[in-house]
Amino acid sequence: MPKLAESVPSGVLAGALRLAFGLPAPLRRLITGRPITVDGQRLHPEAQLLLRLQQLSGEDWRTTTPAENRLALSRSNQLVCGPIIDGVAVRALSAAGVGARFYEPTNLPPGSPLLVFYHGGGWVSGDLDSHDNLCRFLAVESGVRVLAVDYRLAPEHPFPAAVDDARNAFTWATEHAEELNVDPRRIALGGDSAGGNLAAVTALHADRAKPVFLLLFYPAVDATVRRRSRELFGQGFFLTDEKMDWFMDHYAPSRDTHTDPRLSVLLAEDLSGLPPTYVATAGFDPLRDEGEAFAEKLAEQGVPVVLRRHPGLFHGFANILGVGGVFREAVAEAVGSLRTGLALANAQQDVPDTA
Incomplete structure (x- = not known):
């Protein structure tokens, strides 16, 4: 089965992503889970939410072939770059x-x-x-x-x-x-x-x-x-x-x-x-x-x-x-x-x- 990131248009995923970031803070925390701290630094909640949503969607910056890597980066950027x-x-x-x-x-x-x-x-x-x-x-x-x-x-x-x-x-x-x-x-x-x-x-x-x-x-x-x-x-x-x-x-x-x-x-x-x-x-x-x-x-x-x-x-x-x-x-x-x-x-x- 195709991953969610491949089967749903980028525009729809981008809208869903913005919707997730607009959720009340308690709901966002439910999605992200416990705070992540490494080397004395805490991952910012917005950064943690984005990584978690990327994981859930199956979106990944692949390293299989250059062509697929370029396509994956293009799709990833379309989700987060915002309106022109x-x-x-x-x-x-x-x-x-x-x-x-x-x-x-x-x-x-x-x-x-x-x-x-x-x-x-x-x-x-x-x-x-x-x-x-x-x-x-x-x-x-x-x-x-x-x-x-x-x-x-x-x-x-x-x-x-x-x-x-x-x-x-x-x-x-x-x-x-x-x-x-x-x-x-x-x-x-x-x-x-x-x-x-x-x-x-x-x-x-x-x-x-x-x-x-x-x-x-x-x-x-x-x-x-x-x-x-x-x-x-x-x-x-x-x-x-x-x-x-x-x-x-x-x-x-x-x-x-x-x-x-x-x-x-x-x-x-x-x-x-x-x-x-x-x-x-x-x-x-x-x-x-x-x-x-x-x-x-x-x-x-x-x-x-x-x-x-x-x-x-x-x-x-x-x-x-x-x-x-x-x-x-x-x-x-x-x-x-x-x-x-x-x-x-x-x-x-x-x-x-x-x-």
């Missing part, structure tokens, strides 16, 4: 041969900052559609134009294809800033999970123009070490230990590549040239500890960095804009950091050179 956010014009374009989608908030004047954004999905899944509402949210709430990059996916295009596409798209954006109506001096990079990896790697290896800010949601930054958070949260919290191995086996099957800083950016000796950075991690995420180790290394090397752990959330929270409130609040906090970082970059550029 208005107030932004969207168009497709090509960035040096790399597919992309450009977001322009309504009535935003020319000369705004630009956020080049790389979607997550383990370098195997995810696309422009899976992160469409997140990019809309970032554009509208930050007051910036956003260029979402549709980099090539593994296993059809293994490492370093995604790295090359990410870098080429960023370079293209800096060279075509005028026609995009953006300020070439205020271009930021951002991404979630695998996309956070690509953003950090692109910033590290940028040749000429450099990004002025990094916005990273739970980035993957080290393929060489199994940290404690992977042992603690590798099962039952959306991103699993099995999935992480499966993604890496498809993206970088040769272990010889795992120490390459274009994959394990945390291993780069010199990170001091990176711009001010905001790193958001989730308490119940296998990637938590490596993201926080990255932030700590940035601070040690003199890079202005804000590390924000959301202790009650799990991996992937940036896409959950349609149910509950805690997930959206976490993304809104990152938006505030992006706005501040871009404003400071603008102020620094306006200071006259007295040398």
